[in-house]
Amino acid sequence: MVGVLDAETRNAAVLVPGTGAGLDTIDQSVAAATELARATDGPVFVYLDGDLPQTMGYEGLDDAVGAGAMLGSLAGPLGQALGTAGAAAASLDDSAAAPRFAREMAPGLVGFAAELDAEIAAHAPGAALTVIGHSYGGSVVGSAEQLGLRADRVVYASSAGTGVFDGPWRNPNPDVERYSLTAPGDPIQYVQALPGNPHGDDPDTAPGVLRLDTGFYAPGADGSRTPVAGVDGHSDYWRDPGSDAFGNIVRVIVGEQPSGYVERTPDFPLRIPWP
Template identity: 50%
Template structure:
């Protein structure tokens, strides 16, 4: 308990001064925020990517300034109210002590009251209770005012365990994180960049599965969040007694270092821009570094059979493409891709390669991710051209995304099932986009291209405006052809086809298709092709 002397000695004028200063500072911050906003609109003729990037940065600073203004004003109110509360209890205690002493009572520092006349014992006890009650009230008020001021002060650096919500209030990190998924990517970017590093880490710790998969959040923070999510998924497997199972082994592999694409002799940590532990697993893996020295950046959308369990196959292919092109490659598998070409009894087609549903569901997310990649490149001052590559079923995903407004500088349909499942023309947000295709002769996907138009949109090799690239020879100078060529050229870093893919990613001109042997011979091969599609040896599974 605080003593009588300490409470009566409180010097509270400083709280009034602080209240006035905080209010004045808040007004200055508000004036600055208004000036920043007005200055950006001085030249109404300014437009383009640079203006958009500048506007985004101004938006971030405005958010920070408005939040600082609110905190300063809250501090002003808290200091003023604290002064009133503490002054009230101090003055009431002073009055009670003055009355007691003026009537002959002695008041100790602990609030005990005594009188030399034993007959006044009841009065002494009464006054003791009154004064000690005021001392208790003073303690409570002192603690409450101090905690309020400390909490608000720590809002300035994020050290109070609370984070600002998108609406401007402060809350526990898990409460704030619940609002993130409903924000637009642009609003989310402004909000995220306005946070302190400590506040960002609080949100990542509270909701890694949310933060790691949201377009609009900085890639470095998504990578941190997804590592936490992968570790949590592994911990779940171990806790359930499945630590020695295939899934646990896969998850451990995601956390293990892998060869650096540009320097294979050294290892780097694998980095994931997306991870969701549902079904067969969804992921977005960045292979290589986004840097100003890169020749570009590629987004590779894989095909049938892709899952967490087969993620190493596409990582290996992405690393090979990264080495040949000098560009980072992002493996985009943020969806439940089909795991088989067709059911052997020809019954349900749902979630097989002849089902357009997965492509239709994945395409909007691919459009959003491509926009997030553009924003990340702009914010980091790394103006790299982007190439989106769809392999096998992934080509149908990419084609559908183009119909929905995907923005890319170059698009490649590699052994693609088709040009997209939506019944509409391509609508890439870049009117200057360059489109390429490549399908080796004898690749069984030719049958999907020729006969699967109602499902996947038709043959990209013959689509207007698409340049068919040569698939050429393997590194051993054998012709890239036949059933195994569907993925074979991706598994041979030295193949001519891989060289053409690398040329497109790096912004060089690829070689066009050379007709060496027929793609397919329909009259002779249709019946055999149908049988082959039912044969697991020809399923379009990575690594086969």
């Protein structure tokens, strides 16, 4: 917890980080939570009760090709294909492509939010709770929503999807507000649009979810502003409290009206023709 939960508290937030997060790298998430707590004047909890994937899944592809080539020299094209497929599958098992991390973490997040809700009721009655999932953390949050997570507001930030379980969200709060935040050109969009995405639907187009503007980073020394976009747009706004994306998350937490998405550049710089 960063900040204080007391009678003066008007809002609280839970941040679930994504791929690569762990106790050895928690300082990065705590830094973002510290800026959020400062901007919202409320406590922010970094939720890491469980394992998150540490690789994206493509890291083993070079090894997969090498393994396939070795088998191929022994058994021909079929051996090469089988070797490549087998090694590639192994590289995905413990990566961000695997839904099991979200499946395992989601029930605990539901329980934690319920306990936090009780603490809020006892010490800060009336304070609103926002749950934020970044990248793979968005899949964890969406899965928790499918299991009955109670929150007032939910933000899918550069999220892999809306949840790994079958069925709709089952949030006990019928008035929950849901938002998504994905920068144009963020590679996570290829995952969001993937047919049969194991992490669920695309949060940017899911019914009942308002896509927020990611806008620009804070002005540079010369006053110029760079759009939050591309590969860096997946995470860099968390390190820039002056960015429009970070500011929109702050507005959600404190109950102000955030700004909706403005298309400045295409979402997909390179469009993949999914079948």
